[in-house]
Amino acid sequence: MPRIVDHEQRRRDIARAVWRLLERDGLRGASVRAVVAESGLSSGAIRHYFSTQDDLLRFAGRIIRDEVPDRLLGVLKEPGPDPQERACRLLEELVPLDDRRRTELLVAVALAELERTSPGQDREFIDASHAGLRVLTRLAVLVLVGRAVELTPVDPLEPGLEEAAARLHLLADGVCAQHLFYPGVLTPEDLRASLRDGVEQVGAALGVRPTD
Amino acid sequence: MPRIVDHEQRRRDIARAVWRLLERDGLRGASVRAVVAESGLSSGAIRHYFSTQDDLLRFAGRIIRDEVPDRLLGVLKEPGPDPQERACRLLEELVPLDDRRRTELLVAVALAELERTSPGQDREFIDASHAGLRVLTRLAVLVLVGRAVELTPVDPLEPGLEEAAARLHLLADGVCAQHLFYPGVLTPEDLRASLRDGVEQVGAALGVRPTD
The missing domain is CATH 1.10.10 (Arc Repressor Mutant, subunit A)
Structure with a gap:
Protein backbone atom coordinates (compact mmCIF):
# COMPACT_ATOMS: atom_id res chain seq x y z
CA MET A 1 0.00 0.00 0.00
CA THR A 52 19.52 25.58 -0.77
CA GLN A 53 19.70 28.44 1.73
CA ASP A 54 18.08 30.74 -0.85
CA ASP A 55 15.17 28.32 -1.31
CA LEU A 56 14.82 28.12 2.48
CA LEU A 57 14.52 31.90 2.60
CA ARG A 58 11.85 31.76 -0.10
CA PHE A 59 9.97 29.11 1.89
CA ALA A 60 10.16 31.34 4.97
CA GLY A 61 8.92 34.24 2.81
CA ARG A 62 5.88 32.22 1.79
CA ILE A 63 5.12 31.46 5.46
CA ILE A 64 5.14 35.20 6.19
CA ARG A 65 2.77 35.87 3.32
CA ASP A 66 0.44 33.10 4.54
CA GLU A 67 0.47 33.95 8.25
CA VAL A 68 0.62 37.73 8.49
CA PRO A 69 -2.87 38.29 7.00
CA ASP A 70 -4.35 36.04 9.73
CA ARG A 71 -2.72 38.13 12.43
CA LEU A 72 -4.08 41.31 10.85
CA LEU A 73 -7.54 39.79 10.64
CA GLY A 74 -7.29 39.07 14.38
CA VAL A 75 -6.44 42.72 15.09
CA LEU A 76 -9.29 43.94 12.87
CA LYS A 77 -11.74 41.72 14.75
CA GLU A 78 -10.72 43.11 18.15
CA PRO A 79 -13.23 45.64 19.43
CA GLY A 80 -10.52 48.27 19.68
CA PRO A 81 -10.75 51.23 22.03
CA ASP A 82 -10.52 53.99 19.43
CA PRO A 83 -9.72 54.35 15.73
CA GLN A 84 -6.21 55.71 16.24
CA GLU A 85 -5.33 52.94 18.67
CA ARG A 86 -6.64 50.29 16.26
CA ALA A 87 -4.73 51.78 13.34
CA CYS A 88 -1.55 51.73 15.44
CA ARG A 89 -2.10 48.10 16.40
CA LEU A 90 -2.50 47.13 12.77
CA LEU A 91 0.78 48.81 11.79
CA GLU A 92 2.55 47.37 14.83
CA GLU A 93 2.02 43.89 13.36
CA LEU A 94 4.54 44.86 10.67
CA VAL A 95 7.32 46.42 12.70
CA PRO A 96 10.12 44.58 14.55
CA LEU A 97 8.81 44.75 18.13
CA ASP A 98 9.52 41.12 19.07
CA ASP A 99 11.58 38.13 17.83
CA ARG A 100 8.89 36.91 15.43
CA ARG A 101 8.49 40.28 13.73
CA ARG A 102 12.24 40.94 13.72
CA THR A 103 12.73 37.63 11.94
CA GLU A 104 9.99 38.41 9.41
CA LEU A 105 11.76 41.67 8.63
CA LEU A 106 15.17 39.99 8.20
CA VAL A 107 13.67 37.40 5.83
CA ALA A 108 11.98 40.11 3.77
CA VAL A 109 15.22 42.10 3.59
CA ALA A 110 17.20 39.01 2.60
CA LEU A 111 14.73 38.26 -0.20
CA ALA A 112 14.93 41.87 -1.37
CA GLU A 113 18.73 41.49 -1.46
CA LEU A 114 18.39 38.29 -3.54
CA GLU A 115 16.18 40.13 -6.01
CA ARG A 116 18.49 43.13 -6.09
CA THR A 117 21.53 41.00 -6.91
CA SER A 118 19.76 38.52 -9.26
CA PRO A 119 16.87 40.47 -10.77
CA GLY A 120 13.80 38.50 -11.77
CA GLN A 121 14.08 35.51 -9.46
CA ASP A 122 12.11 36.94 -6.55
CA ARG A 123 10.17 39.60 -8.41
CA GLU A 124 6.81 38.19 -7.33
CA PHE A 125 7.72 38.26 -3.63
CA ILE A 126 8.95 41.86 -3.82
CA ASP A 127 5.90 43.11 -5.72
CA ALA A 128 3.56 41.26 -3.33
CA SER A 129 5.48 42.69 -0.38
CA HIS A 130 5.04 46.28 -1.60
CA ALA A 131 1.39 45.72 -2.56
CA GLY A 132 0.65 43.93 0.73
CA LEU A 133 2.05 46.78 2.81
CA ARG A 134 -0.06 49.24 0.86
CA VAL A 135 -3.22 47.16 1.41
CA LEU A 136 -2.41 47.13 5.12
CA THR A 137 -1.89 50.88 5.32
CA ARG A 138 -5.14 51.42 3.37
CA LEU A 139 -6.88 49.34 6.04
CA ALA A 140 -5.25 51.49 8.71
CA VAL A 141 -6.48 54.66 6.99
CA LEU A 142 -10.04 53.29 6.72
CA VAL A 143 -9.94 52.37 10.41
CA LEU A 144 -8.58 55.85 11.26
CA VAL A 145 -11.41 57.69 9.51
CA GLY A 146 -14.05 55.28 10.86
CA ARG A 147 -14.98 53.75 7.51
CA ALA A 148 -16.27 50.22 6.99
CA VAL A 149 -13.23 48.03 6.45
CA GLU A 150 -13.18 45.62 3.56
CA LEU A 151 -10.60 42.93 4.04
CA THR A 152 -8.69 43.51 0.84
CA PRO A 153 -8.70 47.12 -0.36
CA VAL A 154 -6.40 46.25 -3.25
CA ASP A 155 -7.43 49.28 -5.34
CA PRO A 156 -6.24 52.76 -4.46
CA LEU A 157 -8.52 54.76 -2.16
CA GLU A 158 -9.70 58.22 -3.19
CA PRO A 159 -6.78 60.70 -3.51
CA GLY A 160 -6.62 62.21 0.01
CA LEU A 161 -6.89 58.83 1.70
CA GLU A 162 -4.47 57.13 -0.69
CA GLU A 163 -1.92 59.84 0.09
CA ALA A 164 -2.40 59.07 3.80
CA ALA A 165 -1.92 55.35 3.10
CA ALA A 166 1.35 56.11 1.26
CA ARG A 167 2.52 58.16 4.27
CA LEU A 168 1.73 55.36 6.70
CA HIS A 169 3.55 52.94 4.38
CA LEU A 170 6.67 55.13 4.44
CA LEU A 171 6.30 55.49 8.21
CA ALA A 172 6.14 51.73 8.82
CA ASP A 173 9.14 51.14 6.54
CA GLY A 174 11.03 53.95 8.29
CA VAL A 175 10.46 52.34 11.69
CA CYS A 176 11.68 48.99 10.30
CA ALA A 177 14.72 50.75 8.83
CA GLN A 178 15.70 52.41 12.09
CA HIS A 179 15.80 49.01 13.75
CA LEU A 180 17.98 47.64 10.92
CA PHE A 181 20.27 50.63 10.44
CA TYR A 182 21.03 51.29 14.12
CA PRO A 183 21.22 47.93 15.90
CA GLY A 184 21.14 48.42 19.65
CA VAL A 185 20.32 52.13 19.50
CA LEU A 186 16.52 52.07 19.57
CA THR A 187 14.32 50.00 21.89
CA PRO A 188 10.97 48.50 20.87
CA GLU A 189 9.40 51.28 22.95
CA ASP A 190 11.23 53.90 20.84
CA LEU A 191 9.99 52.26 17.65
CA ARG A 192 6.42 52.05 18.95
CA ALA A 193 6.51 55.72 20.02
CA SER A 194 7.71 56.80 16.54
CA LEU A 195 4.93 54.80 14.91
CA ARG A 196 2.28 56.29 17.17
CA ASP A 197 3.58 59.82 16.65
CA GLY A 198 3.43 59.30 12.88
CA VAL A 199 -0.09 57.85 12.97
CA GLU A 200 -1.20 60.85 15.05
CA GLN A 201 0.28 63.22 12.42
CA VAL A 202 -1.45 61.42 9.55
CA GLY A 203 -4.69 61.26 11.53
CA ALA A 204 -4.51 65.00 12.26
CA ALA A 205 -4.03 65.74 8.54
CA LEU A 206 -7.20 63.71 7.90
CA GLY A 207 -9.09 65.66 10.57
CA VAL A 208 -9.16 62.76 13.05
CA ARG A 209 -9.02 63.93 16.66
CA PRO A 210 -7.11 61.73 19.08
CA THR A 211 -9.15 60.31 21.95
CA ASP A 212 -7.64 61.20 25.33
CA MET B 1 67.54 56.18 1.27
CA THR B 52 39.38 40.98 4.93
CA GLN B 53 36.08 41.84 3.26
CA ASP B 54 34.76 43.08 6.63
CA ASP B 55 37.76 45.39 7.04
CA LEU B 56 37.20 46.66 3.50
CA LEU B 57 33.61 47.52 4.42
CA ARG B 58 34.88 49.37 7.50
CA PHE B 59 37.36 51.30 5.33
CA ALA B 60 34.50 52.21 2.96
CA GLY B 61 32.45 53.25 6.00
CA ARG B 62 35.20 55.61 7.10
CA ILE B 63 35.29 57.17 3.62
CA ILE B 64 31.57 57.89 3.89
CA ARG B 65 32.00 59.52 7.26
CA ASP B 66 34.86 61.64 5.90
CA GLU B 67 33.23 62.70 2.63
CA VAL B 68 29.53 63.15 3.33
CA PRO B 69 30.01 66.18 5.62
CA ASP B 70 31.87 67.98 2.80
CA ARG B 71 28.96 67.41 0.43
CA LEU B 72 26.53 68.76 3.03
CA LEU B 73 28.72 71.78 3.58
CA GLY B 74 28.54 72.40 -0.18
CA VAL B 75 24.75 72.30 -0.10
CA LEU B 76 24.62 74.63 2.91
CA LYS B 77 26.83 77.13 1.09
CA GLU B 78 24.55 77.23 -1.96
CA PRO B 79 22.36 80.29 -1.98
CA GLY B 80 19.23 78.13 -2.10
CA PRO B 81 15.96 79.38 -3.56
CA ASP B 82 13.83 78.90 -0.44
CA PRO B 83 14.13 77.22 2.97
CA GLN B 84 12.03 74.19 2.08
CA GLU B 85 13.99 73.58 -1.10
CA ARG B 86 17.28 73.87 0.77
CA ALA B 87 16.13 71.48 3.51
CA CYS B 88 15.09 68.97 0.82
CA ARG B 89 18.46 69.25 -0.89
CA LEU B 90 20.25 68.56 2.37
CA LEU B 91 18.23 65.40 3.02
CA GLU B 92 18.60 64.28 -0.58
CA GLU B 93 22.34 63.93 0.01
CA LEU B 94 21.51 60.97 2.26
CA VAL B 95 19.02 59.03 0.15
CA PRO B 96 19.82 56.57 -2.67
CA LEU B 97 19.15 58.76 -5.71
CA ASP B 98 22.28 57.79 -7.68
CA ASP B 99 24.99 55.11 -7.73
CA ARG B 100 27.19 56.87 -5.21
CA ARG B 101 24.45 57.33 -2.65
CA ARG B 102 23.05 53.82 -3.26
CA THR B 103 26.51 52.43 -2.53
CA GLU B 104 26.84 54.52 0.62
CA LEU B 105 23.54 53.10 1.83
CA LEU B 106 24.58 49.50 1.09
CA VAL B 107 27.85 49.95 2.97
CA ALA B 108 26.03 51.44 5.97
CA VAL B 109 23.52 48.57 5.96
CA ALA B 110 26.30 45.98 5.66
CA LEU B 111 28.11 47.53 8.64
CA ALA B 112 24.87 47.54 10.63
CA GLU B 113 24.49 43.84 9.80
CA LEU B 114 28.07 43.18 11.00
CA GLU B 115 27.27 44.92 14.29
CA ARG B 116 23.96 43.10 14.64
CA THR B 117 25.57 39.69 14.20
CA SER B 118 28.79 40.44 16.16
CA PRO B 119 27.81 43.09 18.70
CA GLY B 120 30.53 45.50 19.81
CA GLN B 121 32.85 45.37 16.81
CA ASP B 122 31.26 48.22 14.85
CA ARG B 123 29.49 49.96 17.70
CA GLU B 124 31.29 53.25 17.05
CA PHE B 125 30.24 53.35 13.38
CA ILE B 126 26.59 52.62 14.22
CA ASP B 127 26.41 55.23 16.98
CA ALA B 128 28.13 57.81 14.76
CA SER B 129 25.75 56.96 11.95
CA HIS B 130 22.66 57.56 14.10
CA ALA B 131 24.11 60.72 15.64
CA GLY B 132 25.27 62.01 12.25
CA LEU B 133 21.82 61.61 10.71
CA ARG B 134 20.31 63.47 13.63
CA VAL B 135 22.79 66.35 13.25
CA LEU B 136 21.87 66.52 9.57
CA THR B 137 18.15 66.60 10.23
CA ARG B 138 18.69 69.28 12.90
CA LEU B 139 20.45 71.34 10.23
CA ALA B 140 17.49 70.75 7.91
CA VAL B 141 15.06 71.95 10.59
CA LEU B 142 17.14 75.08 11.28
CA VAL B 143 17.21 75.80 7.54
CA LEU B 144 13.43 75.21 7.33
CA VAL B 145 12.61 77.72 10.05
CA GLY B 146 15.14 80.26 8.75
CA ARG B 147 17.52 80.07 11.70
CA ALA B 148 21.23 80.68 11.56
CA VAL B 149 22.88 77.35 10.86
CA GLU B 150 25.77 76.21 12.96
CA LEU B 151 27.75 73.51 11.29
CA THR B 152 27.49 70.94 14.05
CA PRO B 153 24.29 71.15 16.10
CA VAL B 154 25.27 68.07 18.10
CA ASP B 155 23.04 68.97 21.05
CA PRO B 156 19.27 68.53 20.87
CA LEU B 157 17.34 71.58 19.71
CA GLU B 158 14.46 72.94 21.81
CA PRO B 159 11.61 70.39 22.11
CA GLY B 160 9.36 71.32 19.14
CA LEU B 161 12.30 71.58 16.75
CA GLU B 162 13.96 68.41 18.04
CA GLU B 163 10.69 66.54 17.44
CA ALA B 164 10.73 67.85 13.86
CA ALA B 165 14.34 66.68 13.47
CA ALA B 166 13.36 63.20 14.69
CA ARG B 167 10.53 63.12 12.12
CA LEU B 168 12.86 64.12 9.30
CA HIS B 169 15.31 61.45 10.46
CA LEU B 170 12.58 58.79 10.31
CA LEU B 171 11.51 60.15 6.92
CA ALA B 172 15.01 59.93 5.42
CA ASP B 173 15.46 56.39 6.78
CA GLY B 174 12.03 55.42 5.43
CA VAL B 175 12.96 56.61 1.95
CA CYS B 176 16.21 54.62 2.14
CA ALA B 177 14.25 51.58 3.33
CA GLN B 178 11.76 51.70 0.48
CA HIS B 179 14.65 51.57 -1.99
CA LEU B 180 16.14 48.57 -0.14
CA PHE B 181 12.92 46.66 0.59
CA TYR B 182 11.35 46.96 -2.88
CA PRO B 183 14.16 46.77 -5.46
CA GLY B 184 12.89 47.84 -8.85
CA VAL B 185 9.55 49.13 -7.58
CA LEU B 186 10.33 52.78 -6.84
CA THR B 187 12.24 55.19 -9.09
CA PRO B 188 14.55 57.92 -7.79
CA GLU B 189 11.73 60.34 -8.69
CA ASP B 190 9.34 58.41 -6.42
CA LEU B 191 11.85 58.57 -3.57
CA ARG B 192 12.46 62.28 -4.10
CA ALA B 193 8.70 62.97 -4.19
CA SER B 194 8.18 61.09 -0.89
CA LEU B 195 10.98 63.06 0.72
CA ARG B 196 9.59 66.38 -0.46
CA ASP B 197 6.09 65.50 0.67
CA GLY B 198 7.41 64.59 4.12
CA VAL B 199 9.48 67.79 4.41
CA GLU B 200 6.39 69.79 3.46
CA GLN B 201 4.39 68.04 6.23
CA VAL B 202 7.06 68.72 8.84
CA GLY B 203 7.41 72.30 7.61
CA ALA B 204 3.64 72.82 7.85
CA ALA B 205 3.65 71.51 11.44
CA LEU B 206 6.36 74.11 12.19
CA GLY B 207 4.27 76.86 10.59
CA VAL B 208 6.52 77.17 7.51
CA ARG B 209 4.58 78.08 4.40
CA PRO B 210 5.82 76.57 1.13
CA THR B 211 6.96 79.08 -1.47
CA ASP B 212 5.06 78.66 -4.74
Missing part, protein backbone atom coordinates in the same frame (compact mmCIF):
# COMPACT_ATOMS: atom_id res chain seq x y z
CA PRO A 2 1.47 3.39 -0.92
CA ARG A 3 2.19 5.65 1.98
CA ILE A 4 -0.10 8.66 2.05
CA VAL A 5 1.69 11.87 2.96
CA ASP A 6 -0.29 14.73 4.43
CA HIS A 7 1.57 17.45 2.53
CA GLU A 8 -0.18 20.31 4.27
CA GLN A 9 0.64 18.92 7.72
CA ARG A 10 4.24 18.28 6.68
CA ARG A 11 4.51 21.80 5.28
CA ARG A 12 3.28 23.20 8.60
CA ASP A 13 5.75 21.07 10.57
CA ILE A 14 8.62 22.29 8.43
CA ALA A 15 7.41 25.88 8.65
CA ARG A 16 7.39 25.68 12.44
CA ALA A 17 10.94 24.28 12.47
CA VAL A 18 12.10 27.08 10.14
CA TRP A 19 10.56 29.73 12.38
CA ARG A 20 12.04 28.25 15.56
CA LEU A 21 15.48 28.27 13.94
CA LEU A 22 15.13 31.79 12.53
CA GLU A 23 13.93 33.19 15.84
CA ARG A 24 16.57 31.35 17.86
CA ASP A 25 19.63 31.52 15.59
CA GLY A 26 18.85 34.14 12.95
CA LEU A 27 19.39 33.85 9.23
CA ARG A 28 22.90 32.43 9.55
CA GLY A 29 21.66 29.55 11.71
CA ALA A 30 18.86 28.54 9.36
CA SER A 31 20.53 26.05 7.03
CA VAL A 32 18.81 23.16 5.27
CA ARG A 33 20.80 20.80 7.52
CA ALA A 34 19.58 22.61 10.65
CA VAL A 35 15.96 22.35 9.48
CA VAL A 36 16.41 18.59 9.03
CA ALA A 37 17.69 18.30 12.61
CA GLU A 38 15.09 20.66 14.07
CA SER A 39 12.04 19.15 12.35
CA GLY A 40 12.94 15.49 12.91
CA LEU A 41 11.87 14.79 9.32
CA SER A 42 14.07 13.09 6.74
CA SER A 43 16.48 15.02 4.59
CA GLY A 44 14.49 13.89 1.53
CA ALA A 45 11.23 15.21 2.93
CA ILE A 46 12.85 18.59 3.62
CA ARG A 47 14.49 18.78 0.21
CA HIS A 48 11.09 18.37 -1.41
CA TYR A 49 10.46 21.94 -0.21
CA PHE A 50 13.92 23.49 -0.54
CA SER A 51 17.48 22.39 -1.20
CA PRO B 2 64.24 55.03 2.75
CA ARG B 3 61.20 55.40 0.53
CA ILE B 4 58.83 58.02 1.80
CA VAL B 5 55.21 57.00 1.47
CA ASP B 6 52.55 59.67 1.30
CA HIS B 7 50.01 57.81 3.43
CA GLU B 8 47.25 60.34 2.91
CA GLN B 9 47.67 60.20 -0.89
CA ARG B 10 47.76 56.40 -0.82
CA ARG B 11 44.67 56.31 1.35
CA ARG B 12 42.84 58.54 -1.15
CA ASP B 13 43.95 56.34 -4.08
CA ILE B 14 42.65 53.24 -2.34
CA ALA B 15 39.44 54.98 -1.36
CA ARG B 16 38.81 55.92 -5.00
CA ALA B 17 39.41 52.32 -6.10
CA VAL B 18 37.03 51.02 -3.43
CA TRP B 19 34.33 53.46 -4.53
CA ARG B 20 34.73 52.60 -8.23
CA LEU B 21 34.37 48.90 -7.40
CA LEU B 22 31.41 49.39 -5.09
CA GLU B 23 29.60 51.58 -7.60
CA ARG B 24 30.35 49.29 -10.54
CA ASP B 25 30.08 45.80 -8.97
CA GLY B 26 28.33 46.28 -5.65
CA LEU B 27 29.31 44.79 -2.32
CA ARG B 28 29.90 41.31 -3.72
CA GLY B 29 32.39 42.60 -6.25
CA ALA B 30 34.44 44.56 -3.72
CA SER B 31 37.01 42.02 -2.53
CA VAL B 32 40.48 42.81 -1.25
CA ARG B 33 41.85 41.14 -4.41
CA ALA B 34 39.67 43.34 -6.63
CA VAL B 35 40.92 46.48 -4.85
CA VAL B 36 44.52 45.39 -5.49
CA ALA B 37 43.74 45.02 -9.21
CA GLU B 38 41.69 48.22 -9.44
CA SER B 39 44.10 50.47 -7.56
CA GLY B 40 47.29 49.26 -9.23
CA LEU B 41 48.97 49.26 -5.81
CA SER B 42 50.71 46.28 -4.29
CA SER B 43 48.87 43.71 -2.25
CA GLY B 44 51.00 44.67 0.75
CA ALA B 45 50.11 48.34 0.46
CA ILE B 46 46.39 47.46 0.34
CA ARG B 47 46.65 45.06 3.26
CA HIS B 48 48.08 47.84 5.39
CA TYR B 49 44.53 49.26 5.34
CA PHE B 50 42.43 46.09 5.32
CA SER B 51 42.93 42.35 4.92
